[in-house]
Amino acid sequence: MATRRGSARARTYAAAGVDRSQTSRALAALLAQVRVRHPSGEVRSVPLPGHFAGLVRVGRETLAVTTDTVGTKTILAEATGRWEEVGVDAVAINVNDLAAVGARPIGLVDVISCRRAEPSVFAQLGRGIDRGLREAGCILLGGETAIVPELLAGVDVGGTAVGYFPRGRRPVTGASIRPGDWILGLRADGLHSNGFTLARRIVRDAHADWNRPRPGARRALAVEFLTPTRIYVRASEALAGVPGVTGLAHISGGGVRNLPRLHGRVRYVLDGWPAPAGLFDWLGRTGDVSATELYQTFNMGIGFVAIVRPRAFAVALRRLRRAGYADARVVGHVARGHGVELPHLGVEYTGYA
Amino acid sequence: MATRRGSARARTYAAAGVDRSQTSRALAALLAQVRVRHPSGEVRSVPLPGHFAGLVRVGRETLAVTTDTVGTKTILAEATGRWEEVGVDAVAINVNDLAAVGARPIGLVDVISCRRAEPSVFAQLGRGIDRGLREAGCILLGGETAIVPELLAGVDVGGTAVGYFPRGRRPVTGASIRPGDWILGLRADGLHSNGFTLARRIVRDAHADWNRPRPGARRALAVEFLTPTRIYVRASEALAGVPGVTGLAHISGGGVRNLPRLHGRVRYVLDGWPAPAGLFDWLGRTGDVSATELYQTFNMGIGFVAIVRPRAFAVALRRLRRAGYADARVVGHVARGHGVELPHLGVEYTGYA
Numbered sequence: 001m002a003t004r005r006g007s008a009r010a011r012t013y014a015a016a017g018v019d020r021s022q023t024s025r026a027l028a029a030l031l032a033q034v035r036v037r038h039p040s041g042e043v044r045s046v047p048l049p050g051h052f053a054g055l056v057r058v059g060r061e062t063l064a065v066t067t068d069t070v071g072t073k074t075i076l077a078e079a080t081g082r083w084e085e086v087g088v089d090a091v092a093i094n095v096n097d098l099a100a101v102g103a104r105p106i107g108l109v110d111v112i113s114c115r116r117a118e119p120s121v122f123a124q125l126g127r128g129i130d131r132g133l134r135e136a137g138c139i140l141l142g143g144e145t146a147i148v149p150e151l152l153a154g155v156d157v158g159g160t161a162v163g164y165f166p167r168g169r170r171p172v173t174g175a176s177i178r179p180g181d182w183i184l185g186l187r188a189d190g191l192h193s194n195g196f197t198l199a200r201r202i203v204r205d206a207h208a209d210w211n212r213p214r215p216g217a218r219r220a221l222a223v224e225f226l227t228p229t230r231i232y233v234r235a236s237e238a239l240a241g242v243p244g245v246t247g248l249a250h251i252s253g254g255g256v257r258n259l260p261r262l263h264g265r266v267r268y269v270l271d272g273w274p275a276p277a278g279l280f281d282w283l284g285r286t287g288d289v290s291a292t293e294l295y296q297t298f299n300m301g302i303g304f305v306a307i308v309r310p311r312a313f314a315v316a317l318r319r320l321r322r323a324g325y326a327d328a329r330v331v332g333h334v335a336r337g338h339g340v341e342l343p344h345l346g347v348e349y350t351g352y353a
Numbered sequence: 354m355a356t357r358r359g360s361a362r363a364r365t366y367a368a369a370g371v372d373r374s375q376t377s378r379a380l381a382a383l384l385a386q387v388r389v390r391h392p393s394g395e396v397r398s399v400p401l402p403g404h405f406a407g408l409v410r411v412g413r414e415t416l417a418v419t420t421d422t423v424g425t426k427t428i429l430a431e432a433t434g435r436w437e438e439v440g441v442d443a444v445a446i447n448v449n450d451l452a453a454v455g456a457r458p459i460g461l462v463d464v465i466s467c468r469r470a471e472p473s474v475f476a477q478l479g480r481g482i483d484r485g486l487r488e489a490g491c492i493l494l495g496g497e498t499a500i501v502p503e504l505l506a507g508v509d510v511g512g513t514a515v516g517y518f519p520r521g522r523r524p525v526t527g528a529s530i531r532p533g534d535w536i537l538g539l540r541a542d543g544l545h546s547n548g549f550t551l552a553r554r555i556v557r558d559a560h561a562d563w564n565r566p567r568p569g570a571r572r573a574l575a576v577e578f579l580t581p582t583r584i585y586v587r588a589s590e591a592l593a594g595v596p597g598v599t600g601l602a603h604i605s606g607g608g609v610r611n612l613p614r615l616h617g618r619v620r621y622v623l624d625g626w627p628a629p630a631g632l633f634d635w636l637g638r639t640g641d642v643s644a645t646e647l648y649q650t651f652n653m654g655i656g657f658v659a660i661v662r663p664r665a666f667a668v669a670l671r672r673l674r675r676a677g678y679a680d681a682r683v684v685g686h687v688a689r690g691h692g693v694e695l696p697h698l699g700v701e702y703t704g705y706a
Contacts, residue, residue, distance in 0.1 A: 023500055026470030033479030034493045036486040042519060043459050045492055054495035058459055058517050061414045065494045067462040067513060072501055106396050106411055109420040111464070113509055117379030126386030133389040139398055140387045141418045142407035144511070147376055148425055150550075151507040156466055158497070160420060160513035164411050166395060197503075 048173060050261035052097040052250070053163070055171060062165045064103035068093045068252075069111075069158030072196045073226070078154055079210065080222045083121050086157055087128020088135075088228035089193045094161035095136040096250040096304065099232045102172035102240030103163030105138035113156040115149040125157065128228070136233045138163075172240055174247035174262025174307070177334055181246055181307050183259075183268065184316060185331035186235055188303030190227035190279060194253040195297045199225065202287030214282045224279060232304040238323035244312025251299040256340050257349055259305065267337035271344055272330050274301040291347045302331060401526060403614035405450040405603070406516070408524060415518045417456035421446045421605075422464075422511030425549045426579070431507055432563065433575045436474050439510055440481020441488075441581035442546045447514035448489040449603040449657065452585045455525035455593030456516030458491035466509040468502040478510065481581070488584045491516075525593055527600035527615025527660070530687055534599055534660050536621065537669060538684035539588055541656030543580035543632060547606040548650040552578065555640030567635045577632060585657040591676035597665025604652040609693050610702055612658065620690035624697055625683050627654040644700045655684060 038045065046055035046062065053064040070089045077086045095105045110129060112122070122145075133140060141162070165171065191199060203210065203221065210222040217224055232250065239245045247262040259268040276284045276294060280301060284294050294300060306328075308316045313330075320328040339350040391398065399408035399415065406417040423442045430439045448458045463482060465475070475498075486492060494515070518524065544552060556563065556574065563575040570577055585603065592598045600615040612621040629637045629647060633654060637647050647653060659681075661669045666683075673681040692703040 022472075023470040023498060026472045026475035027498055029472040029476035030465075030479035030482070030496075033476055034483045034486065036483055036492055038460070038492045039490045040457070040519075043492070043517075045460075045494075052495070054460070054462065054493075056459055056492070056494055058416075059414055059520070061412055063411075063416070063459070063515065065460075065462055065513075065515060067464055067495060067497045069464065069466065069497060069499045069501075071499055072503055075503060104393070106409055106416070107391070107398075107407070107418075109407065109418055109513055111420055111422065111511060111513075112383075113422065113466070113511075117376040119375075119379045119382040122379035123382035123386055126383035129383070130387045130389055133387065137392045139389055139391045139396070139409070140407075141398075141409055142405070142420060143383075144420045144422060145376060145380055146422045146424055146509070146511070148422075148509065150425055150428055151509050152504065153506050154504040156499070156501065156504050156509060158464060158499070160418075160462055160464075162409075162416065162418060162515060164396075166393075167412070 048101065048171065050174065051101055053101045053103065055101065062171065064098050064101055064163040065160065066094045066097035067158065067160040068097065069156060070193050072200065073193045074155045074157055075200065076222055076225055080226065082226055083124035084128040085226040085228040087125040088132040090157050090159045091129055091132025091136055092229035092231045093193055093252065094159050095138065096229065096232050098161055098163035099236035099304070100248045100250040102165070102169060102236055102248060104166055104237065105136050105161055105163045105233060107139040107141035108133065108159045108161045109141050110143040110159040113146040113148055113152055115152050117145055117147055132231065135231045169241045172245060172248050177246045177263040177266055177307050179266055179334050179336045181309055181334040182313050182330055183270065183332040183334065184306040184308060184328050185273065185302035186232060186304040186325050187327040188251065188299040188301055189230040191225060192229040192252065192299055192303060194299065198297055199283055202283055206286045208286065214279070230303050234323040235304055235306070235320055235325050238319040239306055239316055242312060242316060242319065244309035245306060245316060246309065247307035249305040251303050251305060255296045255298055255300060256342070257296045259340055260338070265338060267335040268332060268340045269335050270332035270340065270342045272332055273342055275345060277301060291345050295342060295347055296349065307334065401454065401524065403527065404454055406454045406456065408454065415524065417451050417454055417516040418513065419447045419450035420511065420513040421450065422509060423546050425553065426546045427508045427510055428553065429575055429578055433579065435579055436477035437481040438579040438581040440478040441485040443510050443512045444482055444485025444489055445582035445584045446546055446605065447512050448491065449582065449585050451514055451516035452589035452657070453601045453603040455518070455522060455589055455601060457519055457590065458489050458586060459515045459517055460492040460494040461486065461512045461514045462494050463496040463512040466499040466501055466505055468505050470498060470500055485584065489586045522594045525598060525601050530599045530616040530619055530660050532619055532687050532689045534662055534687040535666050535683055536623065536685040536687065537659040537661060537673070537681050538626065538655035539585060539657040539678050540680040541604065541652045541654055542583040544578060545582040545605065545652055545656060547652065551650055552636055555636055559639045561639065567632070583656050587676040588657055588659070588673055588678050591672040592659050592669055595665060595669060595672065597662035598659060598669060599662065600660035602658040604656050604658060608649045608651055608653060610649045612693055613691070618691060620688040621685060621693045622688050623685035623693065623695045625685055626695055628698060630654060644698050648695060648700055649702065660687065
């Protein structure tokens, strides 16, 4: 469970070991101390409330920077000896946050903190990082390996991605989202890398076998959980700069409650967001988790969202399909009001995520 | 103990729990897998062998990216409840690596992984980050807090810094270093954030009291250890682009063996590098650590180095003093051959760091 700056959701995830309101208070305490501005006229910070990417203008370029870690998904990687997926994730979680502001990835630095650097583990991580970078169309800019046996009980894998805006492209911020816009969703490939603390607790409490498939699945539960985060860079490249594309969102920790971060003074009516299905349905029923908790913890099948004016809908869909996202479809619309609603499921959130 | 990419030193630090040759093999295994290139003609990687900063050209700007973690120094922060120093370090260790290529810092993203986010700890970290950013003249671009109680035994603090080259300035690579150049050294403020695994082991094995000063010191040992890493950005700003300045180096993990990374086909004769003094002397004698091990583990009193042509010496020294580094002085010269030598101490290294 990772909380990125700006994310100030105060929910009770405490039962699974993560106290979000405590984390929010801690973050606020940190940020209250940092008030420095850049002394050089050449560098200007670009405010981007509600996004996980930080934007800064340097000379003629605008850069976007994101940082995130894979979190406790590595515990499953360690248990199964499968690390390639986590390598993909280290890239995906960061470039998807760039994609959500319409920035094109330049590259990534990775950070691996561990008790001991196993060459076979690192080779798999490298294979995954390479896969992720190829899919995202960017390069490895550097990295750091910290061998800190006294600090780590497991392996912590993260990274920082830097992106830019090609000539003429402006950041997609969500500021122009308005009632009447349509919400397009792109399929997620499973859990991605969010909600693992809760998901693993559900498996443990149910005494489910990690090495066997859940009912209705073909792959072992551990392998299904490890499916890498889908990369949405080509979707962002297909849509950024297209007139009428008003918002993009990476559905990560916080689930559908990521949407009000884009623009808080509208209501997101997600009447086409999938009902709990497959792994998500199994997790909800096995763990007796309410729909309200499910949709604010997991992506529930949609990993990336584009918000568009009705007139831009056809061109956006065509561009997404041409970019390889044949699964793109309408999952809702923007209405007057505030908060998020899944009317077919009786779920509603009024506050910010 | 952190190993950054490119750092391939194969030494036996294993007794203190860090197997560097294993780490080197693991890194090589990872890097062998990553061969991707950027598909866009707008982005070009700039090879910079031997440096911790990665360089990339985007449009008209050249960017430098560094990433590093504070490592096990946080164990002392936790034991003493003092976190501000570690906040400074998170900035310093990264911007100093930018300084070593002559890049001006734009900003930092911080990453804090912990079991629980304590507001009082985060406030102190924020105060330190702010102090570091002010000193380095850059801003906070974002951050990530990972609450991962199952992964972490302590608190892991790190960051990624992004820098640029102001119009007309080129990276300082060390490629033009040649015999006859002089080596200027700038004072370190204690251990900085390297060698803590060994240093803490020495204290533990000697049953020394963290809460009392060592002989000859005034501050408690723990407080002396926690002294933040000095920031050398103004030194780099004073020297980068000055004709005759051929190399800059941040003396971090690996001690004086960082120098051959700049240029491997010359010999660094460090006849003016300080003999073990103060804390370093105490560590060496208390831990019965050889001078050879000391000078390849700790900075031994010099945290940043500038290599200059003799004709540039006077102007470099004047500029450094004007920038606030009154302590700058000659610590050696470049000769024919290879490796590093401290002739007054009978210490010599022949291989790469």
